[in-house]
Amino acid sequence: MSYTNLFSTIRTGTKNPTFKTFMKTHWQIFSRQYIPHVAGKPSDSVRKFKPLFYRNFGICFNVLQKNGSHLKVLQSNPLFHPMKGGSCRYFRTSASNYNSEDPNKKPEDDDESKTSLLAKSIIWLMMAYIAVTLLSLSFPNSNQPEVLRFVSWHEFLYHILAKGEVEEVVVNPEMDLVTIYVHDGAVIKGRKVEHKTYHMKIADIEKFEEKLREAEKNFGIMTGSGVPVVYERSQESVWLLLLSLIAACLMTMLLFRNVQIKSPPTMDFFSQMGRAKFTIVDSLTGSGKGVQFRDVAGLKEAKIEIMEFVDYLKRPERYKTLGAKVPKGVLLLGPPGCGKTMLAKAVATEAKVPFLAMAGSEFIEMIGGLGAARVRDLFKEGRKRAPCIIYIDEIDAIGRKRSGTSAGEGVTGEGEQTLNQLLVELDGMATKEGVIMLASTNRADVLDKALLRPGRFDRHILIDLPTLQERKEIFEQHLKSISLELSPDKYSDRLASLTPGFSGADIANVCNEAALYAARNQKKQVSASDLEYAVERVVGGTEKRSKVITPSEKRVIAFHECGHALIGWLMKYTDALMKVSIVPRTTNVLGFAQYLPSDQKLYSSEELFERMCMALGGRVAETIVFNHVSTGAEDDLKKVTKMAYAQIKQYGMDEVVGPLSFPTDEEINSNFIGKKPYSKRLARTIDEQARFLIARAHKKAETVLLENRDKLNVLAEELLKREVLNYDDIVKLIGPPAHGKKVLIEAVDFGPLDESAKQSKSGPDEASS
Secondary structure, three states: OOHHHHHHHHHHHOOOHHHHHHHHOHHHHHHHHHHHHHHOOOHHHHHHHHHHHHHHHHHHHHHHOOOHHHHHHHHOOHHHHHHHOOOOOOOOOOOOOOOOOOOOOOOOOOOOOHHHHHHHHHHHHHHHHHHHHHHHHHOOOOOOOOOOOEOOHHHHHHHHHOOOOEEEEEEEHHHOEEEEEEOOOOEEOOEEOOOOEEEEEOOOHHHHHHHHHHHHHHOOOOOOOOOOEEEOOHHHHHHHHHHHHHHHHHHHHHHHHHHHHOOOHHHHHHHHHOOOOOEEEEOOOOEOOOOOHHHOOOOHHHHHHHHHHHHHHHOHHHHHOOOOOOOOEEEEEOOOOOOHHHHHHHHHHHOOOOEEEEEHHHOOOOOOOHHHHHHHHHHHHHHHOOOEEEEEEOHHHOOEOOOOOOOOOOOOOHHHHHHHHHHHHHOOOOOOOOEEEEEEEOOHHHEOHHHHOOOOOOEEEEOOOOOHHHHHHHHHHHHOOOOEOOOOHHHHHHHHHHOOOOOHHHHHHHHHHHHHHHHHOOOOOEOHHHHHHHHHHHHHOOEOOOOOOOHHHHHHHHHHHHHHHHHHHHOOOOOEEEEEEOOOEOOOOOOEEEEEOOOOOOOOHHHHHHHHHHHHHHHHHHHHHHOOOOHHHHHHHHHHHHHHHHHHHOOOOOOOOOOOOOOOHHHHHHHOOOOOOOOHHHHHHHHHHHHHHHHHHHHHHHHHHHHOHHHHHHHHHHHHHHOEEEHHHHHHHHOOOOOOOOOOOOOOOOOOOOHHHHHHOOOHHHHHO
16 A cells, blocks of 8 residues: 555545545645655655654554554555564653553543644654655655656757657756656657656756747747646745644644653642632532522521622622722621521622632641642632632631741741731732632631731621521521421421520421421321421430330439429529420430520529529439439539639629639630639639539529428429420429419410320320330
């Protein structure tokens, strides 16, 4: 197969339209011009190409092996058979390494596009075509003369032109070369020649045609009947030069690419690690999940403040005309589960600008410098998309206070480098407008002061636990997606009153637990009893009736819980009792008393004292009835101790210590490095007053229970029988509370309960079945 047929087959077998267009235009010009150009050189010049060919052909062949269709064509050509067994080196065309032991192994993580692969294929095809051309010239066949025949002007004039054997003359002015084509079967110097081509060097090539026509006139050849003269002018050379330049540029690009590939693969790995792994929410492109402000129940004040930023991004001219500047950063503060992240998602949807979200924990890695690099990359991407919002969730992971007393004195840690870079990006020399920072945390006390100053996080929005009205709205929002017997507003009032101190996440969990419980009982709709069960499960845990408790332990638990309930029932400033139970729970709770706490924010010393008495009621009841105490009062003692020390050390409610306030133990350990900000003598006084206050509360609880020993026995015996007593049951047994019905929060009833709820209030036999 000749080189012409070879590349004709390649051109036909290639289905890519871009490659076909190339083969039909530039490739044909190249093949038509380059081969005669090489063919016009002496044999010695041709032989000089052989070392170049043998040096580069191995590269061409192995690269072309990566194209299956081209490989079959090349392997069918006998010209390539001797090269298959020869030694050759591999040339990399991608970042993956070539495996000589397994040539069929596919390169991993090859991110080269189809366009670049096509361009490389064309380059290697051009190189292979040149190689095949040189090979054809090096190994002559019947279609090519062994020796290039040159004739003089005299021989051409009298032995060829005069005999009428000239078919066509091709003039190449750039090379001062004339190519003479004779007729088939031409007779020159009395002999029939087999060669159709002769070459002739002309000194004055511009006057060649003039001399030729003059000679024809002398030979009696009429004007118009002379030999056709064809000029190969500069256009052909320009094409050849242009192709050479293109090939040189492409080869240079490949050379640089090869240098990059030879660089250590770890460098590319580290550059990828330095990229910020953010999540983008863009309403224009439809990426990201959409949560709107109407989906966020409650948080009225927080939504009003945060919507100012949304309005600024939508209508900035309204603020710029007044000379107002939008705050550069907003920090969402509050306890866990109160809706900080959900509010940020709503901002992402409502702002109609790109929203780049990233967690604070994703900045810090084991390798030093990655945190600062990711901060730079995050803000770089944000500036590209300006105006946009950058959101960092749990920013306390990178925004903690910097300390000069770290383990490496004088050395900046990885976390501090990340924080410093964040401070520079928020308000540094190169800071530009158009990027608004949004962050959230539930640990505002550990954040660095430089991060909280105006110019960085200008506005701090507190998202606290929901109020009664907000809990009602949140319950209605979550109950919309649940199949209920009645409308959500029929349940929301009571559920809101039963769940003071619950966050939005807790409320969502209650609604989900109710649906799961109804599905477990094969109900078609969620009822009031399912919602009551869900609240009880979240507060105290799941009932575990299979847990083995001895009768003596059960009796101790009953009197312990009744001691709590009775003191809370008889004292004035305690919370209203809702239910007392001795059913074991999965949270290792053997019994509990459920109260209806208020949304009260301020407490007096009398109120705190009575709460201490109620917490000690269980331990006191054990002492009175059994004359000993058990380990069940451990949690009660922790609460009482904390309340006593808080009154003395923080609230200034002790007469001996006086109106002083000291940091908590956690603050002392973090800020004062374990050193207490008061003397040992004062510490001893604080301990003595705490013991005195607890002893006084213990005595008060003991007095109340001794005066009402009969009520304690009645409650405990009934609780042993029924295991669960609610508010109405206690009223029937010992009468109403001593200081009137405690309705600090109105607990609205659901109305008539279903059969399952009635069964839960029945006697011990039915309740345990």
